């Protein structure tokens with residue numbers, strides 16, 4: 001193919017310009033070539049995960065890569081160079097040795113789904129402008145309801161821009177369910193509320209209470225065991241205490257797969273307590289929801305069918321491209337009642353089709369991105385069995401890492417026992433610390449090890465893993481597996497790289 005000269009054409013020469021079709025085809029084909037080169041590179045172990053630069057270096061402009069916005073249009077050759085550079089200086093989150101976040105991987109079908117979604121460029125507020133996507137959302141949500149174990153006649157939900165928003169919906173719905181007057185009269189019309197969540201749960205529960213005007217101080221944090229699982233007897237006593245202080249408990253968040261440890265709360269015990277006190281039970285399965293697809297692992301979420309609402313992020317363990325998050329609600333109609341404002345310019349009641357398909361008014365958004373298509377396409381491509389296999393593979397990688405570290409004296413696992421999810425948490429002890437008994441002094445030294453290793457790791461760029469302190473524990477690494485491309489050799493590489501970078505610290 002003749003390489004096209006894009007230096008003398010500009011965006012105005014592309015469609016919808018007259019006879020812009022040829023230039024458009026060549027420009028988009030060239031972009032696809034850039035993306036294909038990036039995809040191949042991301043999946044090659046010989047490539048780096050990242051080519052790290054400090055903010056000032058990127059802002060100054062690297063090798064002509066300027067972030068500044070011009071008055072005159074750039075030509076398409078420059079745009080293609082900018083596209084290459086944007087990817088060059090980014091982080092390859094699809095790389096088999098990228099362990100830094102819960103969302104990793106680069107699924108080709110998911111990517112194709114996202115490309116089609118952008119090309120369709122439509123909105124999810126009404127059936128009239130998204131007929132296919134609205135029906136797909138209904139089909140996919142119903143499938144997820146049945147996987148949770150809710151009966152056919154139950155189940156509602158919506159795709160949200162991330163797990164934090166999904167959790168926020170659950171608090172909003174629980175409050176509306178108990179006090180519908182709050183929608184119109186606000187918080188002054190209702191007594192002081194209290195909600196409960198575990199010490200290891202996601203900070204979005206507190207954030208939801210802050211955003212919704214409930215107050216983050218009214219989020220009562222329930223103690224966990226050494227594995228990070230909520231202690232249900234502590235939940236019960238916290239609820240009793242809140243009542244004795246005149247607060248009105250209304251909501252409990254149980255976590256299925258905590259962010260750092262990957263712990264699963266005892267859902268049946270929590271459901272019993274919620275039933276006894278008449279509280280809304282939400283399960284934040286943003287990270288653990290994917291395990292419902294695995295016959296081997298779904299037992300860890302037993303009791304989830306008793307929840308009033310569930311957050312489940314397919315962009316985590318199912319490897320769907322960001323973003324893809326759902327709030328699933330057992331009671332039909334509540335989302336609509338809670339959020340609808342019936343804007344006449346969108347939700348006309350006298351349309352020529354069944355307006356119950358205009359699901360936009362269930363949302364607290366107006367415009368809403370189509371996040372369902374890439375999930376629907378992946379589900380068609382893999383089948384539920386395909387998702388099960390990839391999720392089991394990720395947990396097998398975690399088990400492999402766990403047993404490798406268990407046998408070594410230079411690594412120490414943060415909690416005893418096999419991980420419930422694909423999170424493996426550990427300290428690395430440089431040679432000089434390996435012979436020192438645990439003490440506050442050793443802890444002070446150990447606290448600096450992970451940040452130093454991470455700095456060198458990012459500067460060299462061959463792998464990437466997260467670290468954090470937690471409660472009384474000094475900085476430790478958290479390795480999580482959600483990328484089906486990751487194999488045992490990548491686990492071996494990670495361990496060797498941490499030793500190489502840290503043994504002399």
Ligand SMILES: O=C(O)c1cc(=O)cc(C(=O)O)o1
Pocket residue numbers: 100101102103104163202259315316
């Ligand atoms: O969607 C994600 O990748 C994600 C969401 C979190 O809340 C926390 C993390 C994380 O701790 O890696 O990841």
